[in-house]
Amino acid sequence: MQDFLAQANVTPEEGQLSKPYQQGIQLMAQQCYRTALQKFQEVENLNPQFPYIQQLFSSNF
Numbered sequence: 001m002q003d004f005l006a007q008a009n010v011t012p013e014e015g016q017l018s019k020p021y022q023q024g025i026q027l028m029a030q031q032c033y034r035t036a037l038q039k040f041q042e043v044e045n046l047n048p049q050f051p052y053i054q055q056l057f058s059s060n061f
Helices: 002-007 018-029 033-046 053-060
Strands: none
Touching: 018 033, 033 053
16 A cells, blocks of 8 residues: 555645544543543534544433
8 A cells, every 4th residue: 555655646644633533532541521522523513424423422422
């Protein structure tokens, strides 16, 4: 995969929504639920159709 990306001159990077989503997951693991909720709300505000975001709200908060 890396060879293909290099040939296409593409540098993979984390998406705008992936970072706050991953931060929210990490915060939940640390039991920082209020801060995690803020991160998930940030994701939802930018893209309400983001995969699994609605399930997180309905099952954990």
